[in-house]
Amino acid sequence: MARPMCESCGMPLKDEVKGTEADGTNNDKYCLHCYADGAFTAPNATVEEMRHYSIKGMTESGWPRFLAKFLTKNIGKLPRWQKADTSVP
Numbered sequence: 001m002a003r004p005m006c007e008s009c010g011m012p013l014k015d016e017v018k019g020t021e022a023d024g025t026n027n028d029k030y031c032l033h034c035y036a037d038g039a040f041t042a043p044n045a046t047v048e049e050m051r052h053y054s055i056k057g058m059t060e061s062g063w064p065r066f067l068a069k070f071l072t073k074n075i076g077k078l079p080r081w082q083k084a085d086t087s088v089p
């Protein structure tokens, strides 16, 4: 079984970072940075914006920038971004 990851930003989805529903229960698909209180924190974000945001968050947490860029390269392939046609430049 694959390790769970956020279907929006791709970060590992441990219990302590799971998003929350409006009733306070955990959401098993998204992390708390992407999804809180039953809604996306940035409902109109594009893949590029999400990637930019993720890289920023990772480098601020001490990750090297090249590694953050590498690890966020496939964000556009995550389930959240498959329905909307946001991959076209």
Ligand SMILES: [Zn+2]
Residues within 6 Å of the ligand: 006, 007, 008, 009, 010, 011, 030, 031, 032, 033, 034, 035
């Ligand atoms: Zn996320």
